[in-house]
Amino acid sequence: MKSFGAGVMSNSIPEIRDLDFMFVIGSNTTEAHPIIAMEMKVARQRGARLVVADPRKIWLTEYADTHMQLKPGSDVWLINAMMKAIADEGLVDKDFIAKHTEGWPELKANLQKFNLQEAEKMTGVPAAAIKAVALEYARTRKAAIYYTLGITEHAHGTDNIFSLANLVMMTGHLGVPFGGLNSLRGQNNVQGATDAGATPLYYTGFQPADDPANRAKFEKAWNTDLPAGVGLNLNAIMKGVEEGHVKALYVMGEDILISEPNTNHLEHGVKELEFLIHQDIFMNETTKYAHVVFPGANFAEKDGVFTNTDRRVQRVRKAVNPPGNARPDWEILADFARAAGYAMPHYKNAGEVYAEIASLAPRYAGISHERLDRTPMGIQWPCTSTEHEGTVYMHKDGPVKGKGTFIVTNYRPPVELPDSEYPFNLATGRVLYHYNAGTQTRRDTGTMDKVGECFIEVHEEDAARLGVKDGDMVKIVSRRGGIKAKVWQSGRVQKGNVWMPLHFVEAAINKLTVDVGDPLAGTAEYKVCAVNLIPIKPGKPAQAEAELQAVRHPQH
Amino acid sequence: MSDRFNITVDGKPVAAKPGETVLRACQREGIHIPTLCDDTRLDPMGACRACLVEVDGQRRLQPACAWKAAPNQNVKTHASSPRVQKHQDLLVSLYMADHKLDESGLPIETANSNQLRSWAQETRPVSLEAVEAPRAARAGDKNPYIQYNPELCILCARCTRYCDEIEAVNAITLTNRGSETTIGTAGMKGLLETTCELCGGCIDTCPTGALVEKKAIEILPHQLERKVRTTCNYCGVGCQMDLNVAKVNGQEKVVRVTSPPPGETVNDGNLCVKGRFAYDFIHHKDRITEPMIRKADGNLHAVSWPEALKFAAEGMNRVKQRHGPGALGFISSARCTGEENFLMGKVSRAAFKTGNVHSCAAT
Numbered sequence: 014m015k016s017f018g019a020g021v022m023s024n025s026i027p028e029i030r031d032l033d034f035m036f037v038i039g040s041n042t043t044e045a046h047p048i049i050a051m052e053m054k055v056a057r058q059r060g061a062r063l064v065v066a067d068p069r070k071i072w073l074t075e076y077a078d079t080h081m082q083l084k085p086g087s088d089v090w091l092i093n094a095m096m097k098a099i100a101d102e103g104l105v106d107k108d109f110i111a112k113h114t115e116g117w118p119e120l121k122a123n124l125q126k127f128n129l130q131e132a133e134k135m136t137g138v139p140a141a142a143i144k145a146v147a148l149e150y151a152r153t154r155k156a157a158i159y160y161t162l163g164i165t166e167h168a169h170g171t172d173n174i175f176s177l178a179n180l181v182m183m184t185g186h187l188g189v190p191f192g193g194l195n196s197l198r199g200q201n202n203v204q205g206a207t208d209a210g211a212t213p214l215y216y217t218g219f220q221p222a223d224d225p226a227n228r229a230k231f232e233k234a235w236n237t238d239l240p241a242g243v244g245l246n247l248n249a250i251m252k253g254v255e256e257g258h259v260k261a262l263y264v265m266g267e268d269i270l271i272s273e274p275n276t277n278h279l280e281h282g283v284k285e286l287e288f289l290i291h292q293d294i295f296m297n298e299t300t301k302y303a304h305v306v307f308p309g310a311n312f313a314e315k316d317g318v319f320t321n322t323d324r325r326v327q328r329v330r331k332a333v334n335p336p337g338n339a340r341p342d343w344e345i346l347a348d349f350a351r352a353a354g355y356a357m358p359h360y361k362n363a364g365e366v367y368a369e370i371a372s373l374a375p376r377y378a379g380i381s382h383e384r385l386d387r388t389p390m391g392i393q394w395p396c397t398s399t400e401h402e403g404t405v406y407m408h409k410d411g412p413v414k415g416k417g418t419f420i421v422t423n424y425r426p427p428v429e430l431p432d433s434e435y436p437f438n439l440a441t442g443r444v445l446y447h448y449n450a451g452t453q454t455r456r457d458t459g460t461m462d463k464v465g466e467c468f469i470e471v472h473e474e475d476a477a478r479l480g481v482k483d484g485d486m487v488k489i490v491s492r493r494g495g496i497k498a499k500v501w502q503s504g505r506v507q508k509g510n511v512w513m514p515l516h517f518v519e520a521a522i523n524k525l526t527v528d529v530g531d532p533l534a535g536t537a538e539y540k541v542c543a544v545n546l547i548p549i550k551p552g553k554p555a556q557a558e559a560e561l562q563a564v565r566h567p568q569h
Numbered sequence: 570m571s572d573r574f575n576i577t578v579d580g581k582p583v584a585a586k587p588g589e590t591v592l593r594a595c596q597r598e599g600i601h602i603p604t605l606c607d608d609t610r611l612d613p614m615g616a617c618r619a620c621l622v623e624v625d626g627q628r629r630l631q632p633a634c635a636w637k638a639a640p641n642q643n644v645k646t647h648a649s650s651p652r653v654q655k656h657q658d659l660l661v662s663l664y665m666a667d668h669k670l671d672e673s674g675l676p677i678e679t680a681n682s683n684q685l686r687s688w689a690q691e692t693r694p695v696s697l698e699a700v701e702a703p704r705a706a707r708a709g710d711k712n713p714y715i716q717y718n719p720e721l722c723i724l725c726a727r728c729t730r731y732c733d734e735i736e737a738v739n740a741i742t743l744t745n746r747g748s749e750t751t752i753g754t755a756g757m758k759g760l761l762e763t764t765c766e767l768c769g770g771c772i773d774t775c776p777t778g779a780l781v782e783k784k785a786i787e788i789l790p791h792q793l794e795r796k797v798r799t800t801c802n803y804c805g806v807g808c809q810m811d812l813n814v815a816k817v818n819g820q821e822k823v824v825r826v827t828s829p830p831p832g833e834t835v836n837d838g839n840l841c842v843k844g845r846f847a848y849d850f851i852h853h854k855d856r857i858t859e860p861m862i863r864k865a866d867g868n869l870h871a872v873s874w875p876e877a878l879k880f881a882a883e884g885m886n887r888v889k890q891r892h893g894p895g896a897l898g899f900i901s902s903a904r905c906t907g908e909e910n911f912l913m914g915k916v917s918r919a920a921f922k923t924g925n926v927h928s929c930a931a932t
């Protein structure tokens with residue numbers, strides 16, 4: 014991360030219960046990271062203060078001392094206004110700024126734009142609340158910030174994170190236990206996937222791919238020549254598929270036609286691919302277009318490691334055999350590489366693959382399967398040697414990148430704002446009982462009892478105006494497509510806003526969303542998109558379905 | 570640490586920390602004191618009286634789980650105190666009189682372990698007249714996971730305290746009075762109609778198996794082949810969990826997921842609904858079991874691994890030759906292991922000479 018290095022959780026999960034102040038922004042923690050929310054609730058019962066900044070009345074707000082119900086997409090405004098309030102009150106950490114940062118004068122000057130009264134107008138959060146929260150954060154030593162998808166899966170995601178990093182640095186909440194800036198990563202091993210080098214920007218262990226020295230190092234280790242520079246990121250690959258210049262894909266463990274935004278175009282592109290390999294445990298939308306299907310193994314059927322959100326490397330252990338001729342994915346990949354003509358080593362087990370990772374990436378050098386087997390708490394990277402104990406909190410001796418950089422951020426409105434044709438702001442997210450595209454949890458009867466169908470949360474006044482009540486079907490249309498769902502007046506969303514979970518195939522929500530993408534991180538704008546709601550009249554379902562088909566498959 | 574001090578337990582010195590209970594100090598030394606209502610995650614309640622010990626200068630026996638250690642304190646457990654032994658024998662007998670027993674006369678075993686059963690095996694309980702306690706279950710609770718068997722409940726309140734102090738949803742509570750006291754919900758509604766988030770922590774903490782998981786209820790702990798410690802495959806918290814493996818129709822299956830003991834792992838023995846209960850997908854009938862390739866008829870056909878690998882490698886190499894490595898993309902998954910993501914990066918860069926590799930949903 015450009016501010017102070019490593020866009021990860023700077024601190025640790027077990028620290029949470031001893032915090033005195035928690036600022037949770039854009040994280041539906043109770044539903045997306047239940048056990049972290051549980052730790053937050055334990056801290057709260059001990060007397061810690063909890064502030065939640067979120068456009069919706071998410072569950073966690075029930076435990077919060079303050080809920081800042083900001084307008085969707087106004088995060089940059091909110092955070093800058095908090096910083097201005099802190100600076101005006103003289104609560105900045107001058108020592109930390111002088112010793113460990115650069116760019117403070119520029120940032121301070123820019124803060125002048127963000128006065129509290131204007132902030133109240135832009136964010137919808139009362140000026141007094143913004144000020145009170147800001148000052149309390151600045152004054153409390155054991156104070157930590159948590160954020161997640163809400164703030165990163167957004168076309169201005171990086172601006173939001175830079176803003177938070179500024180807030181953390183100006184108050185010196187970095188490099189100490191019980192503090193820091195903590196990014197809660199969504200999926201089990203999303204941290205580990207990037208760590209391992211499944212990213213166009215880095216070789217294993219965040220070693221930049223465009224550095225010739227790194228390339229030379231890996232060429233030597235892998236005994237072959239490697240491509241120069243960085244490759245295409247996920248968004249760019251998908252764009253390439255849509256536009257036809259990416260012609261073959263190998264997809265492992267994902268249903269790109271459900272989890273990627275704006276899937277109408279993508280589906281067309283995937284159909285046109287010259288070659289598609291799909292490796293997974295279940296058939297799904299992507300499998301329909303695959304030329305080859307490799308049956309993989311799930312986490313209970315193979316060995317390896319996952320890296321969780323607090324940089325903790327932990328073992329995955331085989332408990333049972335995969336069904337039929339299915340095989341562990343690491344074995345399939347190694348065999349495939351050999352079939353394609355590359356002399357991949359004959360790894361005897363996943364531990365040998367890990368040993369190769371550790372030999373190539375200094376930050377995991379001290380980690381091995383054997384050592385993990387002796388360490389039930391796992392090992393938090395960086396762990397640079399077999400004597401190194403791992404890192405509970407980062408930036409102890411100043412930001413890992415040397416000096417932390419204050420990066421000036423300014424408000425930019427969302428790419429797509431509601432207008433007369435599409436008057437609602439649609440946001441998407443997760444519910445506790447399901448997991449991403451739901452291919453696993455939807456196969457579980459219990460979780461289906463709790464939340465069995467796709468719903469859309471609508472504000473009472475909007476529902477009244479549309480003439481719909483709870484349980485009524487509505488068609489939800491954006492500039493890109495249409496889906497349907499049942500209305501739920503949950504009391505959680507603000508007027509003019511609607512919210513849907515992203516777990517349901519029938520209502521593949523990504524058909525609606527914008528795939529503009531954050532210019533830096535390559536994450537798509539899942540969060541804010543303009544839609545209209547059209548009630549589906551009972552008694553005319555067939556016609557409604559026909560209309561919907563027309564929206565789904567527009568005739569060009 | 571310098572502020573440590575010693576207490577004496579059964580004549581031997583035991584180190585203790587200020588503010589610590591006698592029970593915690595003993596547990597660290599590996600000295601066994603039976604407990605039922607104790608859970609390191611919960612405030613001590615002193616409800617079950619299983620842990621009573623003799624403390625010098627105290628007329629009554631004191632609960633080790635709540636009694637604070639003090640320098641030079643002299644403590645006797647059942648190992649050295651006949652008085653504590655007598656107390657335990659009687660207490661176990663009283664619990665058993667109000668408990669469902671099996672043919673051997675021991676507290677019955679359910680799908681969850683029963684500590685009262687093992688305790689009864691360590692002591693010399695006498696047979697007392699059975700108590701008729703009209704404790705009610707929640708009839709018609711349709712929740713899919715959690716079952717409450719009132720005839721095994723000893724009212725230790727671990728489940729209700731867990732629900733309040735840790736999960737903080739207060740869905741279940743001790744209700745009614747006297748011999749009718751039971752574990753209830755507001756209005757005795759089913760759990761799905763309460764604030765319950767179905768985390769199942771109540772099952773995990775219940776010492777007697779009065780709370781059990783409804784799925785695989787017929788598979789008892791001693792019928793398990795093994796428990797395999799692993800990392801949850803759902804969210805980024807990375808909870809540790811134990812996959813319980815048993816033979817079902819001759820085939821080894823994951824039949825349950827249980828918590829590791831509190832204090833050992835990052836999740837302190839806690840799991841959420843997904844980690845604990847959403848494991849049906851592991852052995853689901855829709856799993857893909859054979860490699861397949863699309864043949865001239867446009868359909869996928871099961872083939873051998875060598876054939877599938879060859880077909881796949883040729884297909885990718887053909888596109889690479891025709892359009893260059895830049896026309897290839899490799900998508901890996903945050904659901905797969907670190908090793909697999911590493912290999913996907915290596916396949917893309919070393920075998921196909923392209924950096925077009927990314928894991929899906931990189932957030």
Ligand code: SF4
Nearest residue numbers: 722723725726728775
């Ligand atoms: S159900 Fe179990 S945990 Fe709850 S009070 Fe009864 S015995 Fe204790």
Ligand code: SF4
Nearest residue numbers: 801803804808841844
């Ligand atoms: S048990 Fe729940 S909180 Fe823990 S890792 Fe699994 S999904 Fe996340």
Ligand code: FES
Nearest residue numbers: 606615617618634
């Ligand atoms: S464990 Fe001490 S009274 Fe129950």
